[in-house]
Amino acid sequence: MDITTPALLFPAISLLLLAYTNRFLTLAQVIRQLAGSDYADMALTRAQIPGLKRRISLIRFMQTFAVISFLLCALAMLAIFLAHSSLGHWLFGLSIVTLAVSLVLSLIEVVISTQALSVVVADLEQRIGNLR
Template identity: 70%
Template sequence: MDITTPALLFPAISLLLLAYTNRFLVLAQVIRQLHASPQHDTPLVHRQIPGLRRRISLIQYMQGFGVLSFLLCAVAMFALFLESQAIGKWLFGISILSLMISLLLSLIEVIISTNALAVVVEDIDSSQRSS
């Protein structure tokens, strides 16, 4: 393995971290809008709060493991630059493992987000039926 192998992950991890940041910003905006809304004390909002809390936590860990992956990838490149093949390979392997954990957390966050949308659709459907 040479120094270019870990370098291949740099653009992918950078884009992934950007996507995670966008998810965080959208979630923060949703939470602030719910808080500012006069209807923030409705049962619909209360049903969504546990999911919002889990999503905040998941995004924090997603970003943390993504940054760890990026850092380990850089250190692996440095180790390979210093011709420490074994250390470089191990660091690169741990970097990939960290990236996989980050992606799994991202999948869980998407599932929670989808469930939250299902709650809203269910509320809209029940409102239309009662009208």
């Protein structure tokens, strides 16, 4: 393995961090909208709060593991550059593992997000049903 192998992960991890930041900003906007609303439907708001808390925590861990992966990848390149290829291999392997953990957490966050949307859709269906 040469220095270009870990370097291939750099753009992928950077894009992943950008996607995670966008998820966080969107979630922050949803929370601020809920906080600024008049709580007209307390049951719907109450149903969303546990999922929002879990998603905040998951996004924090997703970003943490992605940053650790990025750092380990950089250290792997440094180790390979300094002719410590065995250490570079180990650091690159750890980088891949932490990236995989970040992706699994991302998948869990997506599942929770879709469950939250299901709650909102069910509420919409109920409201429309009540109008008939």
